[in-house]
Amino acid sequence: MASGTKDCDSDSGKEPDVSLEVSNIAGNASSDVKAFVTNPLWIANSGTSFAIKIVKNIVVTEVSILPKNEEPLKKEARVVCEIAVTEDMLNGGGKIHGGCSATLVDICTSYALIAYNMAVIGEPTPSVSQAINMVYHSPANLGDKLKIVSTTMSVGARAMSARCEIWNTSQHKLVASDIVIRLSYDTPRLSYCKYIYYCRFIYSDTSVRGSAHPPGKILTWLVV
Numbered sequence: 001m002a003s004g005t006k007d008c009d010s011d012s013g014k015e016p017d018v019s020l021e022v023s024n025i026a027g028n029a030s031s032d033v034k035a036f037v038t039n040p041l042w043i044a045n046s047g048t049s050f051a052i053k054i055v056k057n058i059v060v061t062e063v064s065i066l067p068k069n070e071e072p073l074k075k076e077a078r079v080v081c082e083i084a085v086t087e088d089m090l091n092g093g094g095k096i097h098g099g100c101s102a103t104l105v106d107i108c109t110s111y112a113l114i115a116y117n118m119a120v121i122g123e124p125t126p127s128v129s130q131a132i133n134m135v136y137h138s139p140a141n142l143g144d145k146l147k148i149v150s151t152t153m154s155v156g157a158r159a160m161s162a163r164c165e166i167w168n169t170s171q172h173k174l175v176a177s178d179i180v181i182r183l184s185y186d187t188p189r190l191s192y193c194k195y196i197y198y199c200r201f202i203y204s205d206t207s208v209r210g211s212a213h214p215p216g217k218i219l220t221w222l223v224v
Contacts, residue, residue, distance in 0.1 A: 027064035027078070033118045034063045037079065037111050051103050058083050058104070058148075060111065065119045077116035081108050081148040085140050095139035096146075101166060101176045102134050104148055109162035109180040112150040120155075127160060127182040137174045144170040159183055 022034035029037075038060045049055075062080035067073070083104065091097040106129055117125040140146060147169050153161040160182050166175040 025060055026062040026080075029063040029065050029077075029115055029119060033065075033115055034060070036118055036124065037063055037115050051100075051107075053086075053088060054083070054100065054103060055107060057086065058107065063111075063115050065115070075116070075120055077112045077119065077152045079108060079112040079115055079150045081111065081150070083146050083148070085142055085144045085146065087142060090142060093139075095141060096144075096175070098134070098136060098176075101136065102132055102178075104146070104166060105134065105150075105164045105176065105178040105180060106132060108148045108150045109164050109178075110182070112152050112162050112164075113155065113160050113182060116152045116155055125160070125184045127184045129180060130159075130183050131179075131181040133179045135177045137176060138168065138171075140166075140168050140171075140175050144168050146175065153179070157184070 022031050022038060025034050025038065027034070059082045060079065061082055062078065064078045065075055066078055068076050081104075085096050089096050089100045110127075113127065114124050117123065145168070147167040148164065149167065150162055150164045153163055155161075162180050162182075164178045164180065166177070167173070168175050
């Protein structure tokens with residue numbers, strides 16, 4: 001994300017130009033959708049949030065809104081992320097911890113569902129995980145490069161689901177696969193413009209990792 005900040009008038013609905021910030025992300029999703037998905041503050045809004053180091057290392061490489069192969073009249077969101085296995089992701093045997101893989105799946109499927117809701121519905125739908133059905137196929141070692149492919153399955157007003165595969169591009173193996181079911185919950189409304197401005201302001205300040213500028217109520221409803 002850019003280090004500079006830019007104010008905007010929430011009453012006018014004018015949104016900041018974020019196209020340059022996401023120009024390196026593939027996919028046909030709009031720049032605004034890509035910017036929203038790649039901002040880590042809606043997942044972790046403080047420097048002490050769970051797995052914040054892992055979240056910060058996730059790189060989104062593609063955000064697409066595509067017709068479903070089985071039903072072209074329906075849309076699906078596809079989000080591709082990459083991350084390298086670091087020491088704090090390992091279990092006692094020196095392989096990626098199963099809980100870490102589940103965390104990656106939970107976060108990256110959230111990206112896909114947020115992208116779908118932003119593109120199709122026009123606003124994010126905050127949700128919490130109800131079920132995470134993991135299948136582990138092969139281990140990943142320290143330094144291995146992982147490619148995480150998340151695709152939405154069904155998105156309703158209350159329940160939504162997505163599937164995910166974690167591929168080890170260093171060893172050309174499938175590490176884990178998963179289906180996630182999430183439930184939405186009622187939240188206060190917040191204009192997209194105001195959200196983007198506030199997130200950019202907080203994220204641009206290194207004190208986000210401390211407590212000099214606590215995110216406060218504006219981001220509370222977006223934390224999942």
